[in-house]
Amino acid sequence: MASKVKLVPIPSDSVIPERDIDKSPILETHHLGIDFGGLVAVDDFNLTIGRTEIAGLIGPNGAGKTTIFNLLTNVYQPTRGTILLDGKSTKGLKTSQVCKLGIARTFQNIRLFSAMTVMENILVGLHDEMDYNVLTSIIRLPGFFRSERIARERAMELLSIFNMEDLADAEAGSLPYGAQRRLEILRALATNPCLLLLDEPAAGMNPSETEELMENIRRIRDMFQIAVLLIEHDMNLVMGICEGICVVNYGKVIAKGDPDQIKNDPVVIEAYLGKKGAK
Amino acid sequence: MKTKNKTLNKTSRMNFITYGVVIAAYAILQTMVSTGSISSTLKGMLVPICAYVVMAVSLNLTVGVLGELSLGHAGFMSVGAFTGVTAAIALQDAIPSGTLRLCIGMVVGAIFAAIAGVLIGIPVLRLKGDYLAIVTLAFGEIIKSIINNLYVGVDANGMQLSFLSDKTNLAEGGKLIIAGPMGIGGITKLSTFTIGFVLVMITLVIVFNLVNSRTGRAIKAIRDNRIAAESVGINVTKYRLMAFVISAALAGAAGTLFAENYSTVVANKFDFNTSILVLVFVVLGGLGNMLGSIIAAAALTILPEALRQFADYRMLIYAIVLILVMLITNNPTLKGYLNIIKQKLVRKKPVAQTAEGGADNGK
Secondary structure: OOOOOOEEEOOOOOEEEHHHOOOOOOEEEEEEEEEEOOEEEEEEEEEEEOOOOEEEEEOOOOOOHHHHHHHHOOOOOOOEEEEEEOOEEOOOOOHHHHHHHOEEEOOOOOOOOOOOEHHHHHHHHOHHHOOOOHHHHHHOOHHHHHHHHHHHHHHHHHHHHOOOHHHOOOEHHHOOHHHHHHHHHHHHHHOOOOEEEEEOOOOOOOHHHHHHHHHHHHHHHHHHOOEEEEEOOOHHHHHHHOOEEEEEEOOEEEEEEOHHHHHOOHHHHHHHHHHHHOO | OOHHHHHHHHHHHHHHHHHHHHHHHHHHHHHHHHHOOOOHHHHHHHHHHHHHHHHHHHHHHHHHHHOOOOOOHHHHHHHHHHHHHHHHHHOOOOOOOHHHHHHHHHHHHHHHHHHHHHHHHHHHOOOOHHHHHHHHHHHHHHHHHHHHOEEEEEEOOEEEEEEOOOOOOOOOOOEEEEEHHHOEOOOOOOOOHHHHHHHHHHHHHHHHHHHOOHHHHHHHHHHHOHHHHHHOOOOHHHHHHHHHHHHHHHHHHHHHHHHOOOOOEOHHHOOHHHHHHHHHHHHHHOOOOHHHHHHHHHHHHHHHHHOHHHHHHHHHHHHHHHHHHHHHHOOHHHHHHHHHHHHHHOOOOOOOHHHHOOOOOOO
16 A cells, blocks of 8 residues: 655665655754753654655654654754754744744644634634734724635635535534544644644544544645654554654664664564564 | 635624624613613713723633733723823813813823733733732732822923822923822813713724634634644734733723713722722623623622612622622523523524524625
């Protein structure tokens, strides 16, 4: 099923898919690290992600995966190292500014605007697509209606990706679990990202739902031509759709490569896949 | 097309009902005033009711929409009252029209309250929840103390300010406008019920149109989940401050309206009790529910007067009524009934909506 992707080394210790080699990578991290007090949570983390790569970040619980997401989105400021998004450093930026530059994310524990409707959740994601100011909205000048109409049409288009148009008026908090996860992905996509970070998108899903999710992630990548970095414990999903995989343990990278390399890497098997690998 | 406008229709219907209720109330009361079939006590309370309605709606923007508890809202009312009335008095000779002076006064009051909102908002909005509430309480008291010690006089040479004691050196013909703890005396009463009604309507337009826009959605998003709001590119500090400042500005305009209804105004009128009173309107009316705030503000302003026949037991009964109303409105059974009525009013059937809802109002 998964088309064979050849990973090629680039002038660092990282690899990206062959089709992305002519283009500059979307994300590069160099020697990224963060300490919490005396605890070194992440250290010497180097990662390169190609323009249209689906990359996986895996590792045992507590390895520092979500911390890496928080570093990439500047929720935490790194103690060491640099993050280059499309060649530009994101040092010192606020989370909201990093999002404007093109990194969007979902959360391990779903964080929707639960008292707002599904439509409103997407519209918040489309915030920067609307160009009217406060005064225009209070006086209701024509620019307000035009901008709102365009944004609502765009929101319906996004909802149609997951066939959720009928739910537009439902309260986000009242949606079933799977739909909430999907809405979170759509809200992230609404911000027009070039890199989508998914934190355990398949958590709590049954095998058929996971299968559907894999298809959807691939579809989103093809539709929007963006890179996806995902954290996941479901090895079927990771091995099924990820092209490049990075394995972390105790805040350090222990292996990198394509799914076949990772599956057979003795270090990885020892640290993480041991139990599942036996199957 | 049908599905697209549904959210807009539901909220805008509720908003139009609110506008309608306010306009109807104004029309009825105004007719009663002109036919003389209204008691003089109630007639005297019409302007304060308008002022408190604006206070409640503006505080609801901070508490209900932004989701932060503010205990110093009367402070902004105070800033608006004193700056607005001062402006109206200073312009007494220049502008003969009282209505125009009052309008300028309200704009000045709103601007100064907004400035106070920015100054207070910057440090306060670094905090969250209980901490924020306590600090707004402190700021409310600081504003009261400052105005209690403020002396402002005006003469041919312009305006003079002094603190703690009257050090203004006014020339012949000048007059002291704000006299410290004595406040402002000798105000010509400019406020009318009609102007109060107009201010209520303007406040509603501002708040409804703001909430129902990208700015309002950003503010609600921050209330619902701050981390997620940041992750989708919302500048949290900016929108929190914006909601806080707009709320303060509206309170400032209400302050001017309120003060111009009396011959004297003192800073002690706008103390912690007033802040709490306005908060009671908001909580009783429902967080984020503007019509509820309006009804609660009007009812609870009239209630103490209506209970005057109970003499010494007046405030006791007032408190009991308040407790009963809170208990009853939070009763789940009653809430269910209220929801049914509400759904009938906005003509929204919860089950059928996904299929055909919103088709009847295509505009």
